[in-house]
Amino acid sequence: MTVTDFRPRSVPNEVARVTSTAAELLEVLWGRASTAPASASQLRVLLILEHNSGINLRTLADFLASTPPSTSRLCDRLQAAGFVEREVSPADRREVRLHLSSHGQAFLTDLRVRRQQTVQAVLEQMPHAERAALLRGLEAFCIAAEAQIHDGSEASEGPDSRTA
Known part of the structure; x- marks a missing residue:
């Protein structure tokens, strides 16, 4: 027998549990770094648009x-804050395209820092070896991920959405 025989094996359910706990701890720690003036929902929109x-x-x-309609109202608030820009699609004037503004990108950069x-x-606070393994x-x-x-986004788009 070796030392590794005595170590507990990483069970996927246990790894998922610890990963979820780590994500929750990150949310608490990151909650100290305010996302104001953007709400959590607005932050998600900014990340998607990025x-x-x-x-x-x-x-x-x-x-x-x-x-x-809910998404439009959310984007209205982000546009008013200067985080999102809207443009009319050149292909269809009824369609509006959304872009992250330079102000929105600067906000995300600052938040990430x-x-x-x-x-x-x-x-x-962690030993070097554990940081390297992490x-x-x-x-x-x-x-x-x-x-x-x-793979999930391609599957949900369907074959008709991949036309050139």
């Missing part, structure tokens, strides 16, 4: 699992 610039209201509503500082303070694990998690998000 990665999907030029989407229309219906697509954004689908991302949010919301209705187009503040959140990263909060996480850095926690990481500095980094490897989180990199693998991000790759798997991005693949699942990408």
Whole structure:
């Protein structure tokens, strides 16, 4: 027998439980770095627009699992705050395209810096070997999550949405 025989195995349910706990702790820590003047819902819109610039209201509503009227009101508030820009689609004047403004991007950049500082303070309390292991694990998690998000978005779009 080796030392590793005595170590508990990583059970997927246990890993999911600890990951959920870590995410909740991050929410508490990040809650100290205010997202004002954007609410949690508005922040989600900004993050979606950052990665999907030029989407229309219906697509954004689908991302949010919301209705187009509610999504429109949310975007009205973000536009009034200077975080979102709307433009009429050149292909269809009835369609409005949404973009993150430079002010919105600056807000996200500042928020990320503040959140990263909060996480850095926690990481500095961890031994180097555990930080290195966490980094490897989180990199693998991000790759798997991005693949699942990408696969899920293609599946929900359907074949008709991929026309050129």
